[in-house]
Amino acid sequence: xxxxxxxxxxxxxxxxxxxxxxxxxxxxxxxxxxxxxxxxKEMRIGTAVPSDDLLAxxxxxxxxxxxxxxxxxxxxxxxxxxxxxxxxxxxHKVVIMTGGSGLYIDAVCNGIDDLPDVDSAVRNELMVRLQxxxxxxxxxxxKRLDPMYYQTCDLQNPARVLKAIEISTMTGKPYSSxxxxxxxxxxxxxxxxxxxxxxxxxxxxxxxxVDEMVxxxxxxxxxxxFSLWQERHPNSLxxxxxxxxxRYFSGELSKSKAIDQIKQNTRHYAKRQITWFKRDKQIVWFxxxxxxxxxTLISSLLVK
RNA sequence: GGUGCCAUAGCUCAGUUGGUAGAGCAACGGACUGAAAAUCCGUGUGUCCUUGGUUCAAUUCCGAGUGGCACCA
Numbered sequence: 286x287x288x289x290x291x292x293x294x295x296x297x298x299x300x301x302x303x304x305x306x307x308x309x310x311x312x313x314x315x316x317x318x319x320x321x322x323x324x325x326k327e328m329r330i331g332t333a334v335p336s337d338d339l340l341a342x343x344x345x346x347x348x349x350x351x352x353x354x355x356x357x358x359x360x361x362x363x364x365x366x367x368x369x370x371x372x373x374x375x376x377h378k379v380v381i382m383t384g385g386s387g388l389y390i391d392a393v394c395n396g397i398d399d400l401p402d403v404d405s406a407v408r409n410e411l412m413v414r415l416q417x418x419x420x421x422x423x424x425x426x427x428k429r430l431d432p433m434y435y436q437t438c439d440l441q442n443p444a445r446v447l448k449a450i451e452i453s454t455m456t457g458k459p460y461s462s463x464x465x466x467x468x469x470x471x472x473x474x475x476x477x478x479x480x481x482x483x484x485x486x487x488x489x490x491x492x493x494x495v496d497e498m499v500x501x502x503x504x505x506x507x508x509x510x511f512s513l514w515q516e517r518h519p520n521s522l523x524x525x526x527x528x529x530x531x532r533y534f535s536g537e538l539s540k541s542k543a544i545d546q547i548k549q550n551t552r553h554y555a556k557r558q559i560t561w562f563k564r565d566k567q568i569v570w571f572x573x574x575x576x577x578x579x580x581t582l583i584s585s586l587l588v589k
Numbered sequence: 590g591g592u593g594c595c596a597u598a599g600c601u602c603a604g605u606u607g608g609u610a611g612a613g614c615a616a617c618g619g620a621c622u623g624a625a626a627a628u629c630c631g632u633g634u635g636u637c638c639u640u641g642g643u644u645c646a647a648u649u650c651c652g653a654g655u656g657g658c659a660c661c662a
Contacts, residue, residue: 297626320626321624321625321626321627322626331626332626356623357623358623358624358625359622359623359625360622360623361623362623363623385626386625386626387621387625388621388622388623388625388627389625391622392622392623395622396622397622397623398622398623400622400623401623402623403623403624408624439620439621439628439629439630441628441629441630442620442621442628442629442630443628443629444621444624444625444627444628444629445621445628445629447624448622448623448624452623463622464622466622484617520624520625520627521624523624523626523627524626524627525626526626527626528626549614549615550626551626552615552616553626554626554627555626556616556617556618557619557621557625557626557627558626560618560619560620560621561620561621561625564620564621
């Protein structure tokens with residue numbers, strides 16, 4: 286009998302965390318977090334890590350597991366999750382994966398192409414060139430190194446252009462030659478459920494949750510990371526709920542403005558998540574977490 | 590109570606020498622295979638406070654009303 290990976294996703298603050306714990310208890314199984322920020326030990330309050338109480342009820346993976354100093358990416362996540370699933374499926378028919386990082390979820394479900402790891406020196410050098418020579422110069426590099434990708438690449442987006450140049454220069458082969466666009470086959474079933482509350486409801490929840498985070502000591506948490514941010518701007522700290530405090534600490538924003546910005550940026554983030562998930566036609570949508578609990582999909586899985 | 594200023598998008602405001610209007614932010618929509626809570630792109634959503642007058646035509650000019658702000662009492 287095939288095993289099932291039950292994915293519960295949706296925008297931030299939609300109620301995934303509590304719901305997935307309830308469902309995991311029903312199946313007597315474990316939870317894999319698909320959240321690119323909750324895995325960092327030093328960021329607990331601002332990333333809305335599940336409470337100790339919830340973590341005690343169900344075993345979670347990829348929560349608070351690495352340091353903000355560590356490099357991590359979607360490919361590493363794919364690899365580690367597949368290994369873990371092999372083990373978990375020995376004793377569990379169903380495993381839950383919960384989180385809002387769409388790229389990470391896709392990496393697990395469909396795989397992503399093999400690329401060499403980027404040397405940080407190469408990236409830094411390109412960042413310096415972007416500063417000194419401007420973006421157009423790098424676009425011309427891409428045109429020369431990978432004319433095919435140049436045709437389809439978003440040429441306004443430094444992240445895309447830089448990535449392609451990095452891979453092309455490091456390997457001596459065009460970036461596009463690594464992109465196979467083929468879905469990898471998995472030896473387990475995948476069911477994708479997503480929560481998408483009514484927009485105003487979601488935004489109110491976001492705003493309230495940010496206020497709660499502030500009361501819980503988000504400012505102090507951010508403050509402990511500020512010197513690291515000033516030192517070398519690790520990507521892990523380029524995170525909603527932290528980068529706004531860094532601007533406050535360096536005098537760019539007032540405190541109340543910073544808190545407003547956290548709410549705003551979280552709303553923007555939620556919208557981007559919704560856009561990403563809407564493209565995935567395998568997802569079954571629900572307005573509220575409670576609707577998922579009552580759904581027959583879950584009970585039919587329980588029977589099997 | 591008197592005088593002055595203001596009233597335009599969800600907010601802050603610009604503008605129309607009279608021909609039904611535009612910025613920023615918000616909001617909305619989208620892209621996205623190793624930065625993904627990242628990065629990038631697109632869209633104006635409007636009884637121009639109400640009401641009389643002048644005019645071919647008023648959001649714009651004039652009068653009155655209402656609301657707000659400031660100063661004087």
